[in-house]
Amino acid sequence: MLAGLPGSVEIREVGPRDGLQNESTIPVDERIALIDALSVTGLAAIEAASFVHPKAIPPMAGSAEVMQGITRVPGVRYRALVPNERGTMDALACNVDEIEVVMSISETHNYKNLNMSPDDSVTQIIDLTELAHQEKTPVEAILSTAFGCAYEGDISPKRVAQYARKVLDEAGVDGLSFGDTSGMATPRVVSELLDALEQVEIDISQIGLHFHNTRNTGLANIMFAMQRGVSRFDAAIGGLGGCPYSPGATGNVATEDVVHMVEDSGARTGIDLDKLIGCGQLAEQLVGRQLPAQVLRSGPRTRTVAS
Numbered sequence: 138m139l140a141g142l143p144g145s146v147e148i149r150e151v152g153p154r155d156g157l158q159n160e161s162t163i164p165v166d167e168r169i170a171l172i173d174a175l176s177v178t179g180l181a182a183i184e185a186a187s188f189v190h191p192k193a194i195p196p197m198a199g200s201a202e203v204m205q206g207i208t209r210v211p212g213v214r215y216r217a218l219v220p221n222e223r224g225t226m227d228a229l230a231c232n233v234d235e236i237e238v239v240m241s242i243s244e245t246h247n248y249k250n251l252n253m254s255p256d257d258s259v260t261q262i263i264d265l266t267e268l269a270h271q272e273k274t275p276v277e278a279i280l281s282t283a284f285g286c287a288y289e290g291d292i293s294p295k296r297v298a299q300y301a302r303k304v305l306d307e308a309g310v311d312g313l314s315f316g317d318t319s320g321m322a323t324p325r326v327v328s329e330l331l332d333a334l335e336q337v338e339i340d341i342s343q344i345g346l347h348f349h350n351t352r353n354t355g356l357a358n359i360m361f362a363m364q365r366g367v368s369r370f371d372a373a374i375g376g377l378g379g380c381p382y383s384p385g386a387t388g389n390v391a392t393e394d395v396v397h398m399v400e401d402s403g404a405r406t407g408i409d410l411d412k413l414i415g416c417g418q419l420a421e422q423l424v425g426r427q428l429p430a431q432v433l434r435s436g437p438r439t440r441t442v443a444s
């Protein structure tokens with residue numbers, strides 16, 4: 138095992154939501170089939186749905202049907218993103234295991250994505266967290282554009298840390314995750330954010346990180362963050378994804394590639410890579426094109442090619 142890494146790392150699958158929301162609409166039964174296939178790979182958490190208004194993000198229409206149609210595997214947490222009170226009520230009615238609320242640290246991106254200021258988003262997160270906690274459902278706040286913004290450029294790590302502290306203290310969220318919406322993170326930028334979080338006494342072994350592979354730094358960012366003690370990362374099957382409100386944002390890091398690298402480093406994910414590769418193939422069938430995941434094509438390094 139590589140020195141200094143966490144013994145186990147949680148990889149959270151975000152393809153069925155973050156990935157598919159950028160595709161032309163995939164039928165509900167196919168979304169269910171993808172989630173069901175992912176559910177038996179050993180993944181501990183799957184972002185399964187988004188309870189947004191269907192006009193805002195048409196590919197996420199039918200999220201309640203998706204949640205009701207999947208076969209829930211014990212031990213897997215099925216998570217859903219919510220943008221407002223209505224979405225939170227709908228998600229709770231579907232018995233999601235975790236609610237995700239999102240805000241951007243970038244003022245411009247937050248207005249484009251959520252039509253409000255970051256401070257108003259904090260107020261909203263307070264309200265939505267209270268609502269979810271009444272149903273004993275945990276809430277994670279996702280702070281997006283945490284490593285830079287396509288509109289505003291660099292984002293001050295200190296500003297990210299201040300908002301992180303604020304949502305923890307004022308909303309009492311159960312978890313924090315930091316999103317690299319436009320794929321601007323590099324190991325240096327990750328290092329600066331982790332330093333800033335430690336300065337406001339946030340335990341970085343408890344946070345999650347979400348990288349996009351826009352500039353091909355996703356895996357380097359994950360390895361660097363693991364060496365700093367971060368043990369939770371989002372990834373999308375096949376490398377699906379992007380962000381409709383962030384120009385040029387490409388796919389998430391691919392789950393196959395991340396699991397392959399993390400397992401090889403000696404940290405355990407609990408995920409069966411062969412089954413995961415099968416899910417990547419299914420994802421390619423659903424979207425009808427080749428996806429960027431590399432291990433999906435090559436297989437793991439231990440697989441010798443007989444030719």
Ligand code: ZN
Pocket residue numbers: 155318347348349378379389
């Ligand atoms: Zn993403």
